[in-house]
Amino acid sequence: MRRAYFKNNWIAALMVTPQLIVVFTFFYFPASQAMYWAFTLEQPWGGGNTWVGLDNFRAILSDDLYWSSVWLSIVFALGSTALAVGMALILAIFVDRQLAGYKAYKIGMIWPYAIAAPAVGLAFRFIFSPGAGIMMFVNQVFPDLWNPVENGTQAMAMVILAGAWKQVAYNFIFFLAGLQSIPRSLIEAGAMDGARTLRRMRDIQLPLLAPTFFFVLVINITDSFTDSFGIIDTMTAGGPSRATNLMVYKIFNDGFQGLDYSGAAAQSIILMGLVIALTFVQFRYIERKVHYT
Amino acid sequence: MAQISIRNVRKSYAKQEVVHGVDLEVATGEFIVILGPSGCGKSTLLRMIAGLESVTSGDITIDNRVVNDLEPHQRGCAMVFQNYALYPHMTVAENIGYALKVAGLPKVDRLARVQAVATSVGLTEFLERRPGQLSGGQRQRVAMARAIIREPKVFLFDEPLSNLDAKLRVQMRHEIRRIHNHIHATSVFVTHDQQEGMTLADRLVVMNKGVIEQVGTPEEIYHRPASVYVGGFIGSPAMNFLSGQISAQDSAVVLANGAKIPLPVPLAAAHDGQFTQIGLRPEELALVPAGKGAFDAAFEFAEELGAARLYHFQFEDLMLTVLSADKPAVEKGKPMGIRIGAGAVHLFAADTGKRLSAKVGSRERELV
Numbered sequence A: 001m002r003r004a005y006f007k008n009n010w011i012a013a014l015m016v017t018p019q020l021i022v023v024f025t026f027f028y029f030p031a032s033q034a035m036y037w038a039f040t041l042e043q044p045w046g047g048g049n050t051w052v053g054l055d056n057f058r059a060i061l062s063d064d065l066y067w068s069s070v071w072l073s074i075v076f077a078l079g080s081t082a083l084a085v086g087m088a089l090i091l092a093i094f095v096d097r098q099l100a101g102y103k104a105y106k107i108g109m110i111w112p113y114a115i116a117a118p119a120v121g122l123a124f125r126f127i128f129s130p131g132a133g134i135m136m137f138v139n140q141v142f143p144d145l146w147n148p149v150e151n152g153t154q155a156m157a158m159v160i161l162a163g164a165w166k167q168v169a170y171n172f173i174f175f176l177a178g179l180q181s182i183p184r185s186l187i188e189a190g191a192m193d194g195a196r197t198l199r200r201m202r203d204i205q206l207p208l209l210a211p212t213f214f215f216v217l218v219i220n221i222t223d224s225f226t227d228s229f230g231i232i233d234t235m236t237a238g239g240p241s242r243a244t245n246l247m248v249y250k251i252f253n254d255g256f257q258g259l260d261y262s263g264a265a266a267q268s269i270i271l272m273g274l275v276i277a278l279t280f281v282q283f284r285y286i287e288r289k290v291h292y293t
Numbered sequence B: 001m002a003q004i005s006i007r008n009v010r011k012s013y014a015k016q017e018v019v020h021g022v023d024l025e026v027a028t029g030e031f032i033v034i035l036g037p038s039g040c041g042k043s044t045l046l047r048m049i050a051g052l053e054s055v056t057s058g059d060i061t062i063d064n065r066v067v068n069d070l071e072p073h074q075r076g077c078a079m080v081f082q083n084y085a086l087y088p089h090m091t092v093a094e095n096i097g098y099a100l101k102v103a104g105l106p107k108v109d110r111l112a113r114v115q116a117v118a119t120s121v122g123l124t125e126f127l128e129r130r131p132g133q134l135s136g137g138q139r140q141r142v143a144m145a146r147a148i149i150r151e152p153k154v155f156l157f158d159e160p161l162s163n164l165d166a167k168l169r170v171q172m173r174h175e176i177r178r179i180h181n182h183i184h185a186t187s188v189f190v191t192h193d194q195q196e197g198m199t200l201a202d203r204l205v206v207m208n209k210g211v212i213e214q215v216g217t218p219e220e221i222y223h224r225p226a227s228v229y230v231g232g233f234i235g236s237p238a239m240n241f242l243s244g245q246i247s248a249q250d251s252a253v254v255l256a257n258g259a260k261i262p263l264p265v266p267l268a269a270a271h272d273g274q275f276t277q278i279g280l281r282p283e284e285l286a287l288v289p290a291g292k293g294a295f296d297a298a299f300e301f302a303e304e305l306g307a308a309r310l311y312h313f314q315f316e317d318l319m320l321t322v323l324s325a326d327k328p329a330v331e332k333g334k335p336m337g338i339r340i341g342a343g344a345v346h347l348f349a350a351d352t353g354k355r356l357s358a359k360v361g362s363r364e365r366e367l368v
Helices: A009-038 A055-061 A064-096 A102-114 A117-127 A133-141 A152-180 A184-192 A197-226 A229-235 A247-257 A261-289 B042-050 B092-102 B107-120 B136-148 B166-183 B194-200 B218-223 B228-233 B265-270
Strands: A040-042 A049-051 B004-013 B016-026 B031-035 B057-062 B077-080 B154-158 B186-191 B203-208 B211-216 B240-247 B252-255 B260-262 B275-280 B285-288 B295-304 B309-315 B318-324 B335-340 B345-349
Touching: A009 A040, A009 A261, A040 A261, A055 A064, A055 A261, A064 A102, A064 A152, A064 A197, A064 A247, A102 A152, A117 A133, A117 A152, A117 A229, A152 A197, A152 A229, A184 A197, A184 B077, A197 A247, A197 A261, A197 B092, A229 A247, A247 A261, B004 B042, B016 B042, B016 B211, B031 B042, B031 B194, B042 B057, B042 B077, B042 B154, B042 B186, B077 B136, B092 B107, B092 B136, B107 B136, B136 B166, B166 B194, B186 B194, B194 B218, B203 B218, B203 B228, B211 B218, B211 B228, B228 B240, B228 B275, B228 B345, B240 B260, B240 B318, B285 B318, B309 B335
Parallel strands: B031 B186, B031 B203, B077 B154, B154 B186
Antiparallel strands: A040 A049, B004 B016, B004 B057, B203 B211, B240 B252, B240 B275, B252 B260, B275 B345, B285 B335, B295 B309, B295 B335, B309 B318
């Protein structure tokens, strides 16, 4: 690989400084602060803290409510990722095969990713509201069929759907790019070998899409752990009865509503560790395994 | 084994027609090479036979069955692609056996056939490798094996050698011919390399701008090009062209500067007064002292080829090339005589570019 070098090191330093300041101010500084709080007992109104070692972690890990939020986060991550990846793949295959109207899809599909999570949450809150719109009609025909405000499973399904909807666009772009980078002649060779459309998809296109697939999978799972906050906050606020109280939402809840800064800090350290581990898996194992050249 | 007929086949993309009514008959077991510059429609024609492109109008039949609307695999064709098109995620054995797997052949039979075909193309040691771990020539063999294993009626080649280096290309050319002599499938081979075309073909098809210019054996095409285009395209170094007017009285072509190139009497008589392009192959010209040849031209420079040399001359406002094995004394700017060998003159009509021949009575007699 060719690299460009700066002859003067101070010019290089000058150019990376703004970026470094931003990263330090908004990432390393808060992260180190959280790290510090996680090992101390922070007073709700500030003014001194006591070193408590691993007590905060012990308290969290022995708390059933915490484990329930971990479980819910996993359900949300797997549910929304499966839905988002599956839908995006189907749509990308349609566009790649240039079925009727594929140009309209292509543009329409990219928009949802540009919408902020809380806006998505608000929109879906109206769509799934049991007392208005489509779902009200459903409830009129089948009384009490849909009520995410009372039914925890339905609430979870609702946030999964909203989270997936937002993520589909991102995945779609990657899948489409992946499909279009498969040489046309491979598909033609498959056709000459007697494989029909679905067979070619299964034997040629999908295996060649594997690197994209795993990349998207890991990104989706990590995103669903951290990015779900906006959707949960606007749609369910963790309810009903903590049925959608995901890890990231519980951190916010315990920290800013419960004023348990130290407990929240310890939870965010665990979450950060999880995301780092997933990223590590992505780079270390999956990327290496699924490349052909 | 199959016979292919192409009848008035046309192909258009949107409003643009790229193949303008092609007719071609390919006999069973024949090796046909379609030769032409890039963009002449030769690949499109091949892909229409394969079923990878639809036919806009006209018919393609294989063994008297119209195949226009059949899926590629129903036509009994196998194809070798220019970039090999090997499946990168499958091993060599899986690549070769894929068609059989799709056809639902049991694994035991499949492996036996893969083994047999791999042996015939010398790939046995590489069966467990992926295409990415093979050299260009080995990939080419895999592509061939993948086509052979289907025991196709028709073998199609889309410039399969163009990605190989010169030495390997010659080697693979021999390999292809050897395989053809062995399995005798009807073959259509598309290339822009005239040497490949001349050496491989039973019959050559020269295409240009979406039409067939000439069909014939390589020998016929070299010795009797049907048009200025074919004359200029086939043969290396390229044919020289001079313009002049036919005179029956002199029984010659009279060039603009008054020099005369003698013609057989019947040929000159048949086209008296016509403006013409004369094609002269560099290898049929000889260098003689000034004034002793058909005309004189000023020497410019020479190129060494080893066994012979190319001598370049300035004649009027054209460059003229002579291929000569002996070493005449030449000097830059000095004139040399150019002698034209017997039967070396190819005459083409100046307006249509078509070959001119002598017509005697109702019979067409070829005298040149």
